[in-house]
Amino acid sequence: SQQGExxxxxxxxxxxxxxxxxxxYKTSINNLQWYRQNSGRGxxxxxxxxxxxxxxxxxxxxxxxxxxxxxxxxxxTASRAADTASYFCxxxxxxxxxxxxxxxxxxxHILP
Amino acid sequence: NAGVTQTPKFRVLKTGQSMTLLCAQDMNHExxxxxxxxxxMGLRLIHYSVxxxxxxxxxxxxxxxxxxxxxxxxxxxxxxxxxxxxxxxxCASSYSPVGSGRxxxxxxxxxxxxxxx
Numbered sequence: 001s002q003q004g005e006x007x008x009x010x011x012x013x014x015x016x017x018x019x020x021x022x023x024x025y026k027t028s029i030n031n032l033q034w035y036r037q038n039s040g041r042g043x044x045x046x047x048x049x050x051x052x053x054x055x056x057x058x059x060x061x062x063x064x065x066x067x068x069x070x071x072x073x074x075x076x077t078a079s080r081a082a083d084t085a086s087y088f089c090x091x092x093x094x095x096x097x098x099x100x101x102x103x104x105x106x107x108x109h110i111l112p
Numbered sequence: 113n114a115g116v117t118q119t120p121k122f123r124v125l126k127t128g129q130s131m132t133l134l135c136a137q138d139m140n141h142e143x144x145x146x147x148x149x150x151x152x153m154g155l156r157l158i159h160y161s162v163x164x165x166x167x168x169x170x171x172x173x174x175x176x177x178x179x180x181x182x183x184x185x186x187x188x189x190x191x192x193x194x195x196x197x198x199x200x201x202x203c204a205s206s207y208s209p210v211g212s213g214r215x216x217x218x219x220x221x222x223x224x225x226x227x228x229x
Contacts, residue, residue, distance in 0.1 A: 004154070041223070042222050043155070043202070043220045045219070100157070102147075102155040
């Protein structure tokens with residue numbers, strides 16, 4: 001299976017609720033990034049968290065990283081219709097100069 | 113700033129035809145990348161460039177060639193298109209290099225949807 005795998009594959013929640021997505025990976029990383037992709041568009045960077053960091057915030061986004069469990073979570077609080085998109089984690093592998101591995105993504109649908 | 117632009121947005125080819133996808137960025141980034149995105153899969157790196165005149169293979173380079181004659185442009189070529197190359201192609205650029213813990217965000221273009229019949 002791939003280095004970075006998001007869970008769940010798809011998520012539907014009511015507007016205003018919080019959305020949590022997870023990313024698990026297999027080998028040591030330098031950092032992990034989260035990207036958003038709206039339908040038919042390119043990816044947009046959300047947050048980068050380095051291997052020596054445990055938590056980062058950006059507006060309504062909160063990212064955690066647990067290197068002992070090789071996992072990260074992305075929390076979107078107070079979801080809005082505009083948050084409907086696919087979310088990808090991307091891991092930069094340690095000791096691999098050319099490697100950023102993207103997961104398959106979580107499709108988030110915010111219900112009105 | 114336009115950021116990262118890609119041309120064309122859509123293209124349909126017949127098997128065996130050739131074409132070139134153009135990526136341009138106006139952020140003076142050294143590092144540029146070509147990815148493909150297939151349904152149910154994450155982005156996979158085709159080729160990348162660490163500067164003008166230099167290119168390197170990524171994860172899935174077979175059937176593609178690239179050139180970086182100017183810093184702001186990164187071209188992806190398909191010499192003899194195959195149905196397996198039907199995909200959405202994304203170009204990206206970054207200020208810092210991937211690897212060695214120094215990578216930062218990549219800026220993506222809007223994508224080119226290619227269908228090979």
